[in-house]
Amino acid sequence: MTDHYTIISADCHAGANHETYREYLDPAYLDDFDAWRNKYKNPFRDLQDGGRVRNWDDDRRNSDLYADGQVAEVIYPNTVPPFFPSFVLFAKPPKPEEYEHRRAGLQAHNRWLADFCSRFPNQRAGIGQVFLNNVDDAIEDVRWIAENGLRGGVLIASPPPDCKYVPPLYDPALDPFWRECEELGIPVNSHGGTGLPDFGRYPASALLFITEVSFYSQRPFSQLLLSGVFERFPRLKFVMAEMGCAWIEPMIERYDSLLAQIRATGRT
Structure with a gap:
């Protein structure tokens, strides 16, 4: 018996700066990246001072982690990829029209993250990212994530309701992607704060x-559940981060009641 707990953070964040991301970008996009970078202005104050290095500096990061009494971390993305x-x-x-370049930027982050985690493989479990615009590309990217040791799994971007150019998570067209994640044993992650519509400037x-951020953060679970994804792929691992869990039980109770009514009456 020990007299202490081993604490692992299940929701840390990390990312590179633009100079470092450039090193991981496909050379075909370097000129476009330089043009984009020259126009980009960082709107986040906390990433404009010395504190930003905690996203990528090993000494600073490990020092902060240990100071909090933690020994390891699961790493979601942070900063702004190319x-x-x-x-x-x-x-x-x-x-x-953005997909090709944005995917290249996402792949640069995944490459950087694989290297970042490899320096402390027992302490860091990185989560790679994919876009669901193109199912074949998403499968290719999730295979890369699995092959390159990002054992935290894959983070999906939940399409907001006003996004009509990406299939919703309940679209059966995404079944090959869920199947691939299940077969690879790759956890599918959803993070709070994603999937919101554009509220405009009012x-x-x-x-x-x-x-409303909580409502939209919960939609991926609801959509996968009601569309039967978890039934078709029972070994699929689904992780929800930074969105609490107290809402899950009443949601399921509400769905059970609704489905019982539908079965009893034959009406929706």
């Missing part, structure tokens, strides 16, 4: 974002 319009988690899925926009 060609992204904003912070990686809140950026909408790419439009068709006085109430920020307040609407804050009050």
Whole structure:
């Protein structure tokens, strides 16, 4: 018996700066990256001072981790990968005309993250990213994630309701992707704060974002559950981060009641 707990953070974040991401970018996109970088302005104050190095500096990161009494971490993305319009988690899925460059930026992050985790493989479990715009590309990228040791799994970007150019998570067209994740044993991650629509630039926009972020964060679980994804792929691992869990039981109870009513009456 020991007299202490081993604490592992299940929701840390990391990312590179633009200079480092450039080293991991496909050379075919370097000129476009330089042009994009020259125009980009970082809107996040906490990433404009010395504190930003905690995203990528090993000494600073490990020191902070140990100071918090933690010994290891599961790592979600942070910062802004190449060609992204904003912070990686809140950026909408790419439009068709953006897809090629945004995917290249995402792949650069995945390559960087694999190297970042390899320096402390017992302490870091990185989560790679894919876009669901193209199922074949998503499968190719999730295979790369599995082959390159990102054992935290894959993070999916939940399409917001006003995004019509990416299949919704309940579209059967995504079944090959879920099947691949199941067969690879790769956990599928969903993170709070994704999948929100564009509230526009109005006085109430920020307040609407804050009050509705929980609802939109819960939609991936609801959509996968009601569309039968978990039944078709029973070994699929699904992880929800930074969105609490107290809402799950009442949601399932509500769905059970609704489905019982539908079965009894034959009406929706």
